[in-house]
Amino acid sequence: MTTYRVNKQGETAPAFTRVLNESLQDTRLSFKARGLLAYMLSKPDNFKFHIDELIKHATDGKDSIRAGMKELEKWGYLKRYSIKEKGKIVSWVLDVYEKPKSGFPQLENPTLITNVKEITNDKDLKDYLFLSAEDRYSQIYNTIYHKKFGKDHPKVTMKQMEQIREGIADLHEIGVTEEDYTEAVEKHLENLPRKNDGKIFPFLKAHMRHFVL
Structure with a gap:
């Protein structure tokens, strides 16, 4: 097998980007994440990235690009900062690193809140819990639900509650x-x-997209 490269020297040399082999050969990353990193590094240092902008330049959908960005964030190639006005998140700023930056939290098998599925026929789990008995975010949902329907949110199974906890952890992670x-x-x-x-x-399932990039 032979690799054919373009001439990168002389006055007629095309624009190109030099990227560390160490990063592009990082086996912790999927090829999707490596390609995303290479594309982002091809842009100017002050370029502002948004998922909707990235989608315009690839065949990948929003979920695919978001998954790639989660990989890059997990392994220290990407850092997100929320921009707030009057206490509300209005946008995100991304720092992109050609070489993984140490000191980032390493999240093992992060669970996206968009993967939460409702369990309706789990007969083995007979212990049901009040939604309002969990964390503050669940309490908020139950309070607003009660105002809307005049009753508390239906009880959930222990497995459902664990899924809710994972989802709430994701909200905290992105600064909601x-x-x-x-x-x-x-x-x-x-x-x-x-x-x-x-x-x-x-x-x-529907509103995780509301809170991220």
């Missing part, structure tokens, strides 16, 4: 404030689509 979360829940329950009974699971 109680104010941001409350506003999203209120809008969701005020404008429920058909066949949506207002339970927390469809909300979590």
Whole structure:
């Protein structure tokens, strides 16, 4: 097998980007994440990245690009900072590193809140829990749900509660404030689509996109 390269010397040399082999050969990263890193490094140092902008330049969908960015963030190639106005997240700033930056938290098998699935026929789990008995974010959802329907949110199984905890952990990880979360829940329950009974699971699956890039 032979590799044919373009001439990168002389006045007619095309624009090109030099990237560390160490990064592009990092076996912890999928080829998708490596390609995303190479593309981002090809842009000027002050370039502002957004998922919607990245989608325009690839055949990958939003979920695919977000997964690649999660990999890069996990292994220290990407750092996100939230920009807030009056306590609310209005945008995100990304720092991209050609070489992984040490000191980043290494998250093992991070679970996306968009993967939460509602369990409706789990007969083996007979212990059901009140949603409001969990964390502050669950309490907020139950309070707004009660205002909307005049009753508490239906109890959930222990397995469901564990999935909710994982989802809430993701919200904390990306810096979602109680104010941001409350506003999203209120809008969701005020404008429920058909066949949506207002339970927390469809909300979590649909609204993680609301809080990220």
